[in-house]
Amino acid sequence: MTVISRSWSRLTLPGKVIFTVIPILIALTAALVVVIVVLGQPILDALAANLPIVRFALAATIVLLMTIPTAFIVGYMELKGIAFMNLRIGPDRVGPYGTLMSVFHGLKMLMKEDFTPSGADPLVFTWAPVIVYLASVMTLLVIPFGPGLFGQDLNLGLLYFFAIGGLSVVGMLMAGWASFNKYSLLGGLRAAAQVISYEIPLTLSVVGLILLAGTMSLNQIVLNQSGWFTDWYVFRQPLGVVIFFIAATAEANRTPFDLTEADSEIVAGYATEYSGMRFGFFYFAEFVNVFIISALTVTLFFGGWNAPFPWPWPVTLSLDPGGLGIGLLLLVAIVPLLLTIVFAIPFWIASSRIKTWQALVAGFVLANLFLIGLVGAGAYIAFDWVAGVAWFLLKSYVFVFLLVWMRGTLPRVRVDQLMDFAWKWLLPASLLNLFVTAAAIVVVSQ
Amino acid sequence: MTTTSAPSDDPRIELDRDLGVFEPVPPYPPRTEREAEFYTLGDGQMFINVGPQHPSTHGVLRVVLKIDGEKVVDLDPVLGYLHRGVEKLCENADYHQAICYTDPLEYVSSLFTEWSPVIAFEKLMDVQVPRRAEYIRVLSSELNRIASHALFLGWMALDLGGLTPILWSFIERDEIVDMLAALTGQRMLFNYFRIGGVNGDLNHEFMSRLGDWMSRAAEQIEAGNGLLNENEIFVRRMRGLGTIDAKTALRMVMTGPNLRASGVPFDVRRAHPYSVFPELEFDIPTRSEGDCLARYLLRMDEIKQSLRIIDQCLHQMPDGPVMAKLPRLMRPRPGRAYAAIEGPRGQLSTYAISDGTDQPFRMRIHDPSFIHLQSVGLMMPGHLIADTMAVMASLDPIMGGVDK
Numbered sequence: 001m002t003v004i005s006r007s008w009s010r011l012t013l014p015g016k017v018i019f020t021v022i023p024i025l026i027a028l029t030a031a032l033v034v035v036i037v038v039l040g041q042p043i044l045d046a047l048a049a050n051l052p053i054v055r056f057a058l059a060a061t062i063v064l065l066m067t068i069p070t071a072f073i074v075g076y077m078e079l080k081g082i083a084f085m086n087l088r089i090g091p092d093r094v095g096p097y098g099t100l101m102s103v104f105h106g107l108k109m110l111m112k113e114d115f116t117p118s119g120a121d122p123l124v125f126t127w128a129p130v131i132v133y134l135a136s137v138m139t140l141l142v143i144p145f146g147p148g149l150f151g152q153d154l155n156l157g158l159l160y161f162f163a164i165g166g167l168s169v170v171g172m173l174m175a176g177w178a179s180f181n182k183y184s185l186l187g188g189l190r191a192a193a194q195v196i197s198y199e200i201p202l203t204l205s206v207v208g209l210i211l212l213a214g215t216m217s218l219n220q221i222v223l224n225q226s227g228w229f230t231d232w233y234v235f236r237q238p239l240g241v242v243i244f245f246i247a248a249t250a251e252a253n254r255t256p257f258d259l260t261e262a263d264s265e266i267v268a269g270y271a272t273e274y275s276g277m278r279f280g281f282f283y284f285a286e287f288v289n290v291f292i293i294s295a296l297t298v299t300l301f302f303g304g305w306n307a308p309f310p311w312p313w314p315v316t317l318s319l320d321p322g323g324l325g326i327g328l329l330l331l332v333a334i335v336p337l338l339l340t341i342v343f344a345i346p347f348w349i350a351s352s353r354i355k356t357w358q359a360l361v362a363g364f365v366l367a368n369l370f371l372i373g374l375v376g377a378g379a380y381i382a383f384d385w386v387a388g389v390a391w392f393l394l395k396s397y398v399f400v401f402l403l404v405w406m407r408g409t410l411p412r413v414r415v416d417q418l419m420d421f422a423w424k425w426l427l428p429a430s431l432l433n434l435f436v437t438a439a440a441i442v443v444v445s446q
Numbered sequence: 447m448t449t450t451s452a453p454s455d456d457p458r459i460e461l462d463r464d465l466g467v468f469e470p471v472p473p474y475p476p477r478t479e480r481e482a483e484f485y486t487l488g489d490g491q492m493f494i495n496v497g498p499q500h501p502s503t504h505g506v507l508r509v510v511l512k513i514d515g516e517k518v519v520d521l522d523p524v525l526g527y528l529h530r531g532v533e534k535l536c537e538n539a540d541y542h543q544a545i546c547y548t549d550p551l552e553y554v555s556s557l558f559t560e561w562s563p564v565i566a567f568e569k570l571m572d573v574q575v576p577r578r579a580e581y582i583r584v585l586s587s588e589l590n591r592i593a594s595h596a597l598f599l600g601w602m603a604l605d606l607g608g609l610t611p612i613l614w615s616f617i618e619r620d621e622i623v624d625m626l627a628a629l630t631g632q633r634m635l636f637n638y639f640r641i642g643g644v645n646g647d648l649n650h651e652f653m654s655r656l657g658d659w660m661s662r663a664a665e666q667i668e669a670g671n672g673l674l675n676e677n678e679i680f681v682r683r684m685r686g687l688g689t690i691d692a693k694t695a696l697r698m699v700m701t702g703p704n705l706r707a708s709g710v711p712f713d714v715r716r717a718h719p720y721s722v723f724p725e726l727e728f729d730i731p732t733r734s735e736g737d738c739l740a741r742y743l744l745r746m747d748e749i750k751q752s753l754r755i756i757d758q759c760l761h762q763m764p765d766g767p768v769m770a771k772l773p774r775l776m777r778p779r780p781g782r783a784y785a786a787i788e789g790p791r792g793q794l795s796t797y798a799i800s801d802g803t804d805q806p807f808r809m810r811i812h813d814p815s816f817i818h819l820q821s822v823g824l825m826m827p828g829h830l831i832a833d834t835m836a837v838m839a840s841l842d843p844i845m846g847g848v849d850k
Contacts, residue, residue: 086613182494186516186831255607256679264502264605265832409673411680412607414832415516 059151063140071287075102077397078287078404085408106280114276119180128178129274129281131171136285136292138164143295144219146305146388157218158210161296162203165251168285169195172260172270175282179273187269190415191260195251197419201426202247205240208437209233209300222304229308234301239433241301243426245399248297250422252289255407262412294399295392302395305388311381339367483510483522490514494831498527502605502835505845507819511834518834521826523819528849536809541567541641541776544806548796549635551813552847555594557587557626558789559847560639562796563809565720565785567641570778570800578766579643580722585759586629586638588752589656593622594790595745595752596667598842602742603674605839606683614670625655642770648763656760663753671746684739688825688837691736698821701814702792704841707744708736714788726758738840745842748790777804791815791842811850815843 011019036043047054076091079101083090091098116122139161141151154160169192176188212233213221225232234241250257261269268274271282298304324331344363347354379386413421476482484493497508506527512520532551536544544563551559561583568575596619600612623633628651630638638645674680690700695708705712713730715723731747733740778800786795792814801807818841825837 082609086610087617088613182492186494190516258607259832262607262832264607264835267501408610409677410608411603411674411677411683412832413679414683415830417679417682 056152059141063151064137066140067137067284067288070291071284072102072106073397074287074290074400075105077400078290078407081401081404082408085405105283109277109280109283112276114278115273117180117273120273121178121180124174124178125273126278128171128175128270129278129285131174132168133171133281133285133288135164135166135168135171136289139292140288140295142218143292143299144222144304145392146385149305149385149389150219153217153219156216158206158216158221158300161218162199165292166195166199168289175274176270179270181273183266183268183272184270186266187260187262187272190266191253191270193415194253194257194259194418197422198247198250198257198426201243201422201430202251204427204430204434205243205247206300207430208240208434209237211434211437211441212236218299218304222299222306225303226306227310229303232301232303232306237301237433237437239429240437241297243430243433244300245293245297247422247426248293249403249406250418252293253286254290254403256410256413257418258412259415259418264412290400290403291396294396294403297399298392298395303391305392307387307391336367336371339370340364343367343370487512488514488519491519496834497524502839504601504838504843507838507843507845507848509822509834509838511831513831516830518826518829518831521823521834523822525816525819526849528845530850532850533809533811536563537806540804541571541778541806544809545639545641546635546637548811549637550846551811551850552594552789552791552794552815552844553634554597554844555590555790556634556636557583557590557638558787558794559811560637561587562785562787562789562794563798563811564639564641565787566783566796566798567778567806569783569785570781570798571641571772571776573642573770573772575643575770576767577722577764578647579768579770581759581763582644582648582768583639584721584723584726585756585763586626586636586644588755588759589622589626591790592663592667592749592752593619593626595749596622596670598745598790598839599671599674599742601842602836602839603680605835606680608674608677608680611670611673614673618667618670621655621659625652625659628652628655640769641776642772643768647768656756660753660756660760664750667746667749674742675746681739683833683836684742684840685735685737687738687829687833688840689735689737690821690825694824695736695821698824699817700792700821701817702789703744703748704741704792704818706730706732707740709734714786714793718786720785720787725762726755728755728758738836741840741842775804777802786812789814791844791847792818813847813850815841815845815847816850819843819848 008016008019076099080090080098091101094100094104116125142154142157142160144150144153172191172195173188176184176186176191179185209221210216213224215221215224221233253260259265259269261271266272271279274282340360340363342363343366344359347359347362348356380390381387476485487493491512491514494511494513495508496511498506508524508527510522510524511518512522530550532547535547539547544567545560548559548563549556567573596615600615603611626636627633628649630636630645632638690698690704690708692705692708692710695705696710700708701712701714709732711730711732714720715728716730728751731744731751733744780800780802782797782799784795784797786793788794793812794814795812797808797810797812798806799808819838822834822838822841826834829837
């Protein structure tokens with residue numbers, strides 16, 4: 001007994017918490033298993049009866065989880081892309097080619113002290129990053145990632161997107177005000193002015209597209225663009241896509257419109273006083289925002305998950321592995337071996353200095369790559385959602401790269417220039433776009 | 447409520463109610479000079495303290511901005527965070543040792559801060575410098591000028607939010623600094639110039655690096671500038687910003703590129719020639735606008751002229767010794783000497799008084815960065831917070847020189 005109490009007293013506070021929580025978790029897990037075993041069928045029935053709700057909850061969870069790898073990939077692209085433009089090497093220490101850098105950034109933030117300045121309003125200060133993060137993540141719910149792969153197919157999807165996306169300014173203002181720091185205050189007010197100003201051209205630039213599509217459901221807009229790439233709305237709304245992308249860049253506070261966190265002027269803007277994971281949420285939200293504006297640009301103007309060309313011939317893969325009988329076993333056993341040897345032979349022939357085992361290793365690697373490619377191609381043909389997601393992500397990351405490129409190249413605009421640009425150029429241009437589109441629709445329909 | 451017996455404007459009484467944290471002006475009379483500034487705040491104005499630890503103040507400059515929204519109403523540079531007492535240190539060292547104290551004044555162009563005391567001491571001692579040494583001085587210092595201007599370009603872009611130019615210009619600077627390291631043995635604080643010459647003759651590594659670099663320098667610098675010169679955002683932000691006309695610039699004792707950008711073709715190398723500059727051919731670029739863009743473009747023109755000078759130096763370099771024959775311990779006659787040179791930031795001059803001992807009795811260093819900072823207050827009012835950084839960057843102050 002004394003041993004236990006002595007060990008207990010030597011534990012730190014987190015240790016004590018963990019030692020208390022782990023048995024509780026184990027007990028809860030066991031209870032859950034029991035409940036599922038005993039009440040399995042009623043639960044399944046209940047779930048099946050409320051399928052839309054289950055689907056929504058699942059989609060929300062998946063979207064929330066999806067932001068983590070997205071932020072990591074975008075963060076890594078930014079680190080490596082800007083390094084490439086700066087003629088640097090960039091991250092190359094953790095993971096192959098530094099790919100785990102963003103993960104370690106995240107871990108670093110988790111381990112940092114979560115600091116609240118003494119003059120701050122703790123409640124507002126704590127909730128501000130949550131609101132900024134949630135505002136950007138919730139917009140992902142309406143984006144169609146593939147045929148049938150969307151959180152919710154709202155009739156007013158686009159309106160929902162702008163409404164929720166505009167909420168992030170509330171979080172920024174909260175952060176700016178609650179931090180009790182003049183830099184933060186300036187950053188928060190800049191964010192408010194900027195985001196609200198650019199909201200107008202952003203929304204107006206897609207009104208022409210809405211007139212063309214006749215719907216505000218993002219899923220329907222994507223379906224309208226199926227077929228050849230000439231059916232994409234970018235060719236019918238060339239001015240609209242330019243205005244939209246510029247305004248969306250400003251909405252996401254990206255260079256050259258990153259005045260809210262202008263490090264050479266107001267240190268870090270509204271995030272100046274933040275540290276630890278609270279800063280991490282801002283950081284996360286920024287990277288997720290980059291992906292979101294790319295994804296929305298792709299969805300609206302570049303065909304979404306549609307391939308740029310329709311598959312020229314209808315393909316149906318009818319694979320019945322059971323029909324092969326014992327042949328399946330032979331296939332699985334023999335084909336990899338055969339492929340390895342086939343791919344090894346060229347290496348073996350090419351140079352007498354390459355030893356046999358080296359050729360075999362190279363053949364093994366190549367055979368694996370070949371098989372992976374084969375499986376991928378098969379999935380691409382067989383499942384339309386695989387093709388859809390592949391095209392969607394490819395197109396989205398092209399725009400993510402464009403944003404990284406802009407960050408590496410452009411300096412920052414000034415506050416008055418920013419406002420001038422929104423009100424004197426983008427707004428008239430988007431009105432012109434709307435007018436021309438509406439007139440064209442009237443002329444064509446008559 | 448009990449009333450206090452002391453008069454309410456007594457600065458020593460502590461008010462019994464809590465001070466509201468959001469009140470910009472404390473509800474009691476000012477107790478210090480700094481506190482008194484708060485009483486000058488108008489409606490809706492506030493002070494914001496930029497520096498001494500801030501991403502874009504070029505070291506440890508502290509600027510107190512009085513802002514009205516985004517607009518800068520007034521500006522007060524607070525100096526002294528890097529004060530090391532260099533002049534006093536020099537007065538307690540002998541003439542050779544004094545030179546190395548002046549090195550870290552302008553730490554991105556150390557050869558120039560060495561050069562002006564060296565000339566002053568040579569004047570005190572009536573030393574004749576060998577011509578080869580003079581040519582080497584010109585050659586190495588013009589290289590250093592290019593490095594300094596290249597760094598200026600990068601910092602300027604960084605203060606405007608551009609991430610890339612700083613690293614591109616560091617490539618230029620690294621190449622130059624590496625070849626100067628081959629010549630002098632140091633990358634940053636060279637301590638190369640000596641009274642009566644230079645520390646060592648040109649060597650093979652320096653010459654091969656220099657030849658390699660000279661063959662591509664012009665195009666390389668041009669390519670690096672393209673990122674900014676043709677950038678609409680950059681040009682729009684810099685044009686018409688922090689304008690200062692020739693008359694005001696002269697009144698504020700500006701020199702160097704900042705003065706020439708206002709249209710005054712004053713260059714110490716031509717106006718009061720020293721070393722072998724009379725024998726060299728180069729133009730003095732000037733611009734008439736006097737804004738930040740002019741200051742930036744003028745420095746880029748100066749890089750081209752420096753390349754011309756380096757080219758001529760290499761062709762006209764005579765043979766001979768690089769050091770005059772001098773006694774080890776030098777006691778100049780009592781007297782005073784003044785020497786001015788054209789540094790990358792303007793006129794850098796030294797005034798030295800000798801009392802007949804082996805140490806300077808008094809040494810005064812005139813640094814252009816310090817002089818230029820005083821005109822920030824003239825340029826800024828009416829501009830925005832973001833412009834503060836741009837204007838200060840365009841003046842190119844080095845805090846080592848400002849605080850001495």
